[in-house]
Amino acid sequence: MHAGGRLDAFSPLSIGLSTRGADVQLALQQLSNPHYLVSGMSGSGKSHLIRNIIARLNRRGLTSHIIELHPDMSHADFVSAGCGDHVSPDDFNYLNFDYVDGDASVNILQFNPNAESGGVYMAIQDVLDVARLFNPSLGSRQVTYLQKLLEYTYSRKGISHNDPTTWVDHSNPRNPTGHHPNLHDLLDSLVEVRRAVASGLGGDVFAEVEKLRRQVKKSKRTIDSGVLDEEDEADKTDDLMKRFEVLKETVCATLHREIFGDGDSEPFYQGWKTDTLDSLADTIRSMVESSLFTRGVDDPQLVKGPRKGKINVYRLSNLSYVHQKTMIHILLTRIYNASMRMCKQLNPETPDTYLVLDEGRYAKEAAKNPMSPLNVIMGGSRKFGLGAIIGVQGPEQISNDMAQNFATKFILACAEAGYADAKKYFNLPPARMKKITPKKDALVSINSDPFELVRLFPREYRSVA
Ligand SMILES: Nc1ncnc2c1ncn2[C@@H]1O[C@H](COP(=O)(O)OP(=O)(O)OP(=O)(O)O)[C@@H](O)[C@H]1O
């Protein structure tokens, strides 16, 4: 239950005192957009401020999604930030992304079956983006192979871009996209195609036959020499028989296609190179091994998902930098798509969901080009009721596309070296910047009004919601 009780979603949120001693409020439904910029040097109090805002938004029944890159957004951190009167432990839903003992994951092949979300085509583009982030050295040929393999993987599951009825499994109302493929299925397709490519009747099949013949000969010699015990001998024979069966199947399938198949239609992997497929397989395998995308694919009950009305904390602090970047991209895209899908009313007066990204380096990374997820959110999520709270160490960490879209700005203390940027980006002269006490106040502009110095959430505001 909410500590202190639930408030109305529209009730204005008191953020502190002006220099004249007046109460400064965020009138949530009057803001022209729901995006907040929080800018300040390290230790100026950004995370502290964000906790105080999120705790109070939660009191209003709103959902938050916090992307946590340092372990600093737990209930205990909220209590240390003086928010203990507003949140209790069960207002939090932690999603642990961890290689070893995580309890969350995202199946990147599973897509939103809404017509506006772009169906299989967009799902494939998203997976390609994720694969490129996960392995930045992925070549263009590998990306082309991956695209074709994804198309094949969806089609094997009976899912076709051109037939949206196949995107939803109506026989399974509890999990209507449970039939969507996952990375294991993609790997199965790749292995199957690799086998066909390696032993295609184009000549390689004879090389495979020759290879197996040589191996049989060698194994016979080893067995005859008597160095193996009975068990090893049986294993070796078994292994060779298995490979024989596989080769036999491939030859049969290839012959069947050649003889009975439509002579004109070449398989989509015609002319593919095994080396390229092998290096692509390495990338997909390392994605599988990270467990970030496959945990719980067989039993979705075992993994956690975001929950409505909660402070959802996506814990990424134990991941490598590259994996953090990749996960941020995925989470931003999914949170945006979910807001689009769940939105009951377009252009709501006030958002019902907030997203927090409290780390400028990553915000910059997630807003590199106009179609990057953060730019898309900043430009379009207001109408679906999704607001963004972005913490940065200086304005240079915000993209131009983003800069236009913050109706509310909190400028916390910065070093003198940052004064030129404060002037350039916010038109705040050094004399005003000097007045900001770190960990105490901020120059605040609400709904693009002139900046005003505000003592943020002072002690006497602890229980003020
Ligand atoms: N208004 C405040 N009142 C009391 N303590 C504060 C206030 N603001 C910040 N602090 C304390 O100062 C310390 C630094 O604050 P915080 O972690 O929020 O900084 P930050 O701007 O997020 O830094 P970084 O960029 O390194 O993440 C914390 O221990 C926090 O509890």
Ligand SMILES: [Mg+2]
């Ligand atoms: Mg911080």
